[in-house]
Amino acid sequence: xxxxxxxxxxxxxxxxxxxxxxxxxxxxxxxxxxxxxxxxxxxxxxxxxxxxxxxxxxxxxxxxxxxxxxxxxxxxxxxxxxxxxxxxxxxxxxxxxxxxxxxxxxxxxxxxxxxxxxxxxxxxxxxxxxxxxxxxxxxxxxxxxxxxxxxxxxxxxxxxxxxxxxxxxxxxxxxxxxxxxxxxxxxxxxxxxxxxxxxxxxxxxxxxxxxxxxxxxxxxxxxxxxxxxxxxxxxxxxxxxxxxxxxxxxxxxxxxxxxxxxxxxxxxxxxxxxxxxxxxxxxxxxxxxxxxxxxxxxxxxxxxxxxxxxxxxxxxxxxxxxxxxxxxxxxxxxxxx
Numbered sequence: 001x002x003x004x005x006x007x008x009x010x011x012x013x014x015x016x017x018x019x020x021x022x023x024x025x026x027x028x029x030x031x032x033x034x035x036x037x038x039x040x041x042x043x044x045x046x047x048x049x050x051x052x053x054x055x056x057x058x059x060x061x062x063x064x065x066x067x068x069x070x071x072x073x074x075x076x077x078x079x080x081x082x083x084x085x086x087x088x089x090x091x092x093x094x095x096x097x098x099x100x101x102x103x104x105x106x107x108x109x110x111x112x113x114x115x116x117x118x119x120x121x122x123x124x125x126x127x128x129x130x131x132x133x134x135x136x137x138x139x140x141x142x143x144x145x146x147x148x149x150x151x152x153x154x155x156x157x158x159x160x161x162x163x164x165x166x167x168x169x170x171x172x173x174x175x176x177x178x179x180x181x182x183x184x185x186x187x188x189x190x191x192x193x194x195x196x197x198x199x200x201x202x203x204x205x206x207x208x209x210x211x212x213x214x215x216x217x218x219x220x221x222x223x224x225x226x227x228x229x230x231x232x233x234x235x236x237x238x239x240x241x242x243x244x245x246x247x248x249x250x251x252x253x254x255x256x257x258x259x260x261x262x263x264x265x266x267x268x269x270x271x272x273x274x275x276x277x278x279x280x281x282x283x284x285x286x287x288x289x290x291x292x293x294x295x296x297x298x299x300x301x302x303x304x305x306x307x308x309x310x311x312x313x314x315x316x317x318x319x320x321x322x323x324x325x326x327x328x329x330x331x332x333x334x335x336x337x
Contacts, residue, residue: 012080132251145199151265157188165334168327176219196229220295278308286314
């Protein structure tokens, strides 16, 4: 290590002691190339200290006290400000060039902390939500869905329960979905066309029965909503919207408060349904053996935006009606007394 150029061969007097029991001697101290040379006043060399090893024993205090190493017994006292400044500048330059394993560990620790923080902020909530949804038993899903349906009923009007209409609705659901259909509830026309709730509950707007001439329109909207809920789990949507606190409480206690259910019910009533791809719809209608045309024209009477569903209609031949006339009339009056 070479001393800084402006301090090359700088000299000053100081007090040097070879060992703890030795008497201090006045010496001449020279700052040379990579060494601190200590000599008698008549310039007889006593010792050389390697600058990279020099340690200051009393930082910030005067006179400055130095040793040739942390474990060395020699001591050198200096009160010359130029010599002290020169030694400190050289020591600082040396220290900057030394490897600092502690700093590397600090940077590694900080980086790991940043990664953990990012995981906590972005990955953990989604992972915890999905895990909670996966572990939630069917009975709990159904209970939450029923509570959510009650909240929607409070906001939009009571569920339509005309007995004859309810029987007809059950027959339509079995025709569209098979012998184990989802629960279907019909509400007044103040709700979106259809909604999917946790626990396999589908909600339909009464206008889908009241305003059309055949039950294929209502059946078609229910099939489309069923496709939508298979693509996005309604329980996952609820918990994602409710937040991590609600999710964690549900996971640990199996309980969910009324407030997040009320907020989610209000959100469902104000949002538009997510689009469903034609391929998924056509496959679902084909499995149910229901024509896509009534549903398509109910969505767009011109047929322009639903031309794919019309042209690829999987059920073109005349089949038995979904419901008899009496059942259809009862279903249209499901919200009546």
